[in-house]
Structure formats: C-alpha cells, structure tokens
Amino acid sequence: MQIKLSINGQKKNVEINPGDTLLKAIRRLGLTGTKEGCGEGECGACTVLLEGLPINSCLYLAFNAQGKDILTIEGLKGKNGLHPIQQAFVEEGAIQCGYCTPGMVLISKALIDRNPHPTEEEIRNSLSGNLCRCTGYVKIVNAVKRVAEGGKRNEK
Amino acid sequence: MITNCHRPVHLEKALDLRGADGPKKLVVAGGTDLMVRLQEVDPEVEIELLLLEGIRELEEISWNEKNIILGAGVKVETIARDEKIFKTFPGLKEAAEQLGSWQVRNLATLGGNICNAAPSGDLLPPLIVYDAKLELTSSKGNRVLPAEDFFLGPGMIDLKEDELLTRILIPLPEKGSGSRYEKFGIREAMEIAIVGVGVGVVLGKEGKVEKARIALGAVAPTPIRVPEGEKIAIGSTLEDNQIKEIIRSAKETARPICDIRSSENYREDLVGILLGRALKKAKERALKKGWGKCK
Numbered sequence: 217m218q219i220k221l222s223i224n225g226q227k228k229n230v231e232i233n234p235g236d237t238l239l240k241a242i243r244r245l246g247l248t249g250t251k252e253g254c255g256e257g258e259c260g261a262c263t264v265l266l267e268g269l270p271i272n273s274c275l276y277l278a279f280n281a282q283g284k285d286i287l288t289i290e291g292l293k294g295k296n297g298l299h300p301i302q303q304a305f306v307e308e309g310a311i312q313c314g315y316c317t318p319g320m321v322l323i324s325k326a327l328i329d330r331n332p333h334p335t336e337e338e339i340r341n342s343l344s345g346n347l348c349r350c351t352g353y354v355k356i357v358n359a360v361k362r363v364a365e366g367g368k369r370n371e372k
Numbered sequence: 373m374i375t376n377c378h379r380p381v382h383l384e385k386a387l388d389l390r391g392a393d394g395p396k397k398l399v400v401a402g403g404t405d406l407m408v409r410l411q412e413v414d415p416e417v418e419i420e421l422l423l424l425e426g427i428r429e430l431e432e433i434s435w436n437e438k439n440i441i442l443g444a445g446v447k448v449e450t451i452a453r454d455e456k457i458f459k460t461f462p463g464l465k466e467a468a469e470q471l472g473s474w475q476v477r478n479l480a481t482l483g484g485n486i487c488n489a490a491p492s493g494d495l496l497p498p499l500i501v502y503d504a505k506l507e508l509t510s511s512k513g514n515r516v517l518p519a520e521d522f523f524l525g526p527g528m529i530d531l532k533e534d535e536l537l538t539r540i541l542i543p544l545p546e547k548g549s550g551s552r553y554e555k556f557g558i559r560e561a562m563e564i565a566i567v568g569v570g571v572g573v574v575l576g577k578e579g580k581v582e583k584a585r586i587a588l589g590a591v592a593p594t595p596i597r598v599p600e601g602e603k604i605a606i607g608s609t610l611e612d613n614q615i616k617e618i619i620r621s622a623k624e625t626a627r628p629i630c631d632i633r634s635s636e637n638y639r640e641d642l643v644g645i646l647l648g649r650a651l652k653k654a655k656e657r658a659l660k661k662g663w664g665k666c667k
Contacts, residue, residue: 234421235374235410256408257476258562269449272475275407277400279377280425323474344561345473 219282223247224291232278238264241278242288249289249318253347260346263319264288270326272345289318292325301325301363308359312350319346324360333364374413376420383429383538387511389422391534397422399536401445401484404476430483430538442540444483448495452477461542462657463498463553463570470494470555473562483537486522489529490564492590496523497570498553499540500587500595507539514538520587523594548575548582550658554646558633565590566634567642571650573605575658581605586618586647591626591639598622601647610655618651619644 221228221241230241239262242250250273253261257272264273265287292299298306301324311317320343327334327342334342339360340353348356375395380386389397395418400406402425413419424430430445433454440460442451451457452469471477471485471494485495486506496519504519508531519540522530531537545551551572557563568589576582584605586598601621608614628639 233374234377235413237407255411257404257472260473260475263475266478269478270475271478272404272473275404275476275479277377277403277407277421277423279379279421280403280423326474341561342474344559345475 219278221245221278221281221286222284223286224288225285230278234279236278237274238266238276238278238281238286239273241281242273242286247288247290251315251318253315258345258347259316260319260323261316263322263346265322265326268326268329270323287322289322292321299325301328301359304359304362305356308355308362310351310355310359312348316346316348316350320348320356324363327360328363334360336361339364373415373418374410374421375418377423378420379423379426381426381428383427383509383536384511386422386424386427387509387534387536390536391511395420399424399487401425401487402447402480404472404480404484405488405490406484424481424483424536432539435544437544439541439543442482442542444481444486444537444539446482447478448472448480448482448485449474449477451482451495460545461498461502461551463501463551463572464495464542466553467494467498467555467568467570470553470561470563476562482540486519486540487529487531487537489523489525489527489594491526491593491595492565492568493595494553494555494565494568494589496595497568497587497589498551499542500597501551501570501572501585502542502545503585505541505543506537507541508532508535509538510534510536516541520595520597525593545572546574546583548577548658548661549573550575550654550656550661552650552653552657554650554653556642556646564633567591567628567639567646568595569643569646569650571647571654573610573651573654573658575655579609579659581608581610586622588622588626588643588647591628591643593627596625598625600625605651610651615648615651619647622647 251261253259257275262274430443432443458465499519570587574583584602601618630636
C-alpha cells in the first residue's frame with residue numbers, strides 16, 4: 217500500500233507493507249541517517265521526532281505516522297549550516313563511529329526545545345534511552361551542556 | 373503475515389471492528405511491546421492490526437469529586453509529567469517516569485501497559501494500590517472490574533474477544549493517605565523492574581494505620597497483593613519492628629522466579645528492601661500532608 221508521510225517539511229509518498237515500521241519507511245525513502253540498532257526500542261539509534269517529541273521509529277508503525285510531522289537528522293541542518301547541537305557535538309568531539317549520533321542529536325534537540333537550560337541530571341535522564349558503545353557519554357553530555365549554556369566552552 | 377491496518381478515529385468504530393468476524397485482529401495501543409513481537413508473527417497466518425492511536429476519546433483525563441478518569445490511550449509520559457497526578461497519586465507518577473525511555477514513554481499508553489500484563493509492568497502495582505477500576509467496553513455495553521482482578525497470568529487478562537479497555541477510574545485518596553512506588557533495576561534508567569513495590573496507607577489521627585494496600589510486581593505470574601502483610605500493618609504505626617513483620621509476610625507471599633535479570637533469592641531480598649523503603653516513604657507522605665489537608 218502507498219502512504220503519504222510528512223518528513224522534514226516535505227510530503228513524500230512511500231510504498232509500505234501494513235506491518236512496516238516508520239524506520240523502514242524512512243530508510244526506504246533514502247533517508248539513511250536514521251539507524252536501526254536493536255530494533256526493539258532499547259538503543260535509541262532510530263530516534264526521530266514525531267510532532268516534536270522523540271520516539272523510537274522502530275516501534276512505530278509507518279501507517280500511524282500519516283498526517284504527522286516527522287523530523288529526521290537530515291532535516292535538522294538549517295540554511296546557515298549545522299544546527300547548534302550538531303555544531304556542539306563536533307566541537308566537543310562527541311562522535312566516534314557515528315552510529316548513535318543522529319539519535320543522540322535529535323533527542324538532545326527535543327530536550328533543549330522543551331527545556332533550554334537542563335541540568336546534567338536532566339540531560340543524562342533524557343539521553344538514557346540512547347546507547348553509545350564508543351565514547352562513554354562524557355563528551356556527549358558535554359556537548360548538550362554546551363548548548364544549554366549558550367555555546368560557551370565547557371571548562372570542566 | 374500482517375495484511376491490513378485499521379485506524380479508526382472513533383471508539384464506536386473501533387468496537388465494531390473489534391467485534392467483527394474475519395481475520396484475527398491484534399489491538400495495537402502504543403505498540404512499544406507489541407511491535408517487537410510482531411516480528412515473530414507466523415508468515416502463514418493472516419493478521420490485521422486494529423490501531424487505537426487515532427482515537428481522541430481514549431486520551432481523556434478528567435477529575436470529578438470521586439475519581440480521576442484516565443482514558444486507556446493516555447501516554448505514559450503524560451502521566452509522568454502531570455503535577456496534579458503526582459500530588460494525588462504519587463506512586464502512579466513515580467512508576468510512569470521510571471517506565472522505559474523518554475522515546476518509549478512518548479508512545480506507550482496506560483491501557484497498553486495494563487493489557488500487556490507483564491508481571492513487571494511498572495504501572496500495575498500502583499494501580500492496584502489505588503484500587504483502580506477498569507472499564508471494559510464492547511459494542512454491547514460495558515463492565516467494570518477492579519484492576520487486581522484483571523490479571524490472570526503473564527500476558528493473560530480478563531478481556532473478552534470483543535472488548536477494549538477504555539477507561540481507568542481511580543478513586544481520590546482519603547484524608548491521611550500516603551503512597552509510594554519503589555522499583556529496582558540494574559541500570560538507573562530504562563529498566564524492566566527486577567522488583568516493583570507499591571504501597572498505600574491511610575493514617576488515622578493517632579498516626580495509626582487504618583488502611584493499607586501493598587502490591588508487588590515481578591515476583592509472581594501477575595502483580596499480587598500482600599493480604600497478610602496488610603493485616604499486620606493495620607493498627608500499627610509502622611515502626612521498624614512492625615515493618616520487619618510486614619516484610620517477613622511479603623516475602624512469604626512473593627513467589628519469585630529465577631531468570632536472566634535476577635535470581636529468586638535476590639528478588640526475595642529486594643522485596644524486603646523496597647517494601648521497607650516504600651512503607652517509610654508512604655508514612656512520611658501521609659504525615660507530611662497532615663490530617664484533613666488532603667485533596
């Protein structure tokens with residue numbers, strides 16, 4: 217069956233099977249920034265924002281996503297280059313293999329949108345559903361803190 | 373194989389579909405548990421999905437003089453962030469905010485957590501403690517069942533083929549009440565409970581327990597109450613030696629299994645530790661709120 221999805225501000229037609237996940241549909245559209253890690257909602261690599269809220273796209277039916285705004289990592293970059301969160305990840309070196317990064321960046325965006333100045337505890341809580349097997353999280357948390365503190369260098 | 377999706381926007385239509393003949397229909401609420409199991413569906417069997425997400429009637433939250441009424445489709449994250457729910461039913465909020473990750477809570481629903489009927493389901497012990505009533509509706513009418521009678525086994529519930537869980541009614545707490553949900557997992561976040569403990573007490577003017585409800589999660593095929601322990605609690609002032617007796621009774625009631633997450637003995641020990649903490653916190657809350665200042 218064919219459904220229409222609104223991804224990164226653009227309407228796209230995509231052919232799906234009724235039981236397909238949103239993750240599958242997104243990747244079928246060539247938007248491969250959204251990753252499949254565990255496929256069970258444990259790792260957060262498939263995180264996208266649905267109506268501004270983070271969800272695991274591997275646990276969500278594409279069919280349910282019709283008529284809703286979906287933001288993937290490809291839609292985050294603005295006209296003037298990287299989104300401030302992406303920039304902070306680069307500057308803090310919060311990326312190693314990169315597999316978890318799209319999900320990490322998107323959940324951080326959702327957090328900053330809801331709460332522009334989160335504490336470290338709030339950051340760690342919000343990111344607890346996103347696993348990274350390279351960095352040990354310190355630099356990722358620092359990157360989010362950097363944005364929360366208005367882009368200042370984090371001295372700690 | 374999944375051959376079709378139905379996404380009604382009205383409850384009435386959903387109930388018609390639920391009662392209709394034809395291929396087996398799986399009911400999908402938030403889907404956070406079900407979607408994982410869908411990958412194991414037998415490709416030879418035709419299955420249709422009945423998606424509840426589009427039904428606004430199921431997302432109602434309302435309060436009246438006697439109850440809070442929660443639609444089965446209310447998101448777990450909504451419960452976790454609702455200050456009024458925290459003030460009135462702190463254990464429910466504490467369970468909701470410890471369920472899964474932020475991503476999962478944005479999808480998962482109250483009704484889904486109930487109908488999934490995992491022995492470890494976080495919302496189940498507090499719902500039993502608060503004596504929640506479940507409204508089960510079919511196109512022929514509805515019936516109301518106390519939450520504690522709904523669970524028959526792991527993943528097994530008292531829901532007929534043509535019924536949907538539509539609303540959850542929780543009576544407002546009496547004066548002098550205090551409650552708490554305690555959970556333990558290996559990680560601090562995003563964990564399935566190794567043990568979950570819900571406690572609710574009502575203290576009289578003298579500080580004596582007049583009513584007590586204790587519910588344990590993940591230590592039996594369903595969430596269970598601890599009737600003997602509740603009896604010991606009633607009339608006590610929850611001093612340390614009295615709490616010890618309640619714990620002893622709860623450990624006798626629990627029937628934990630040994631699995632990938634924990635041994636049997638470890639679960640039994642945790643019942644004691646978490647129950648002790650929950651009783652103390654519930655007492656503290658009941659005293660802090662003061663007699664007569666409730667609601």
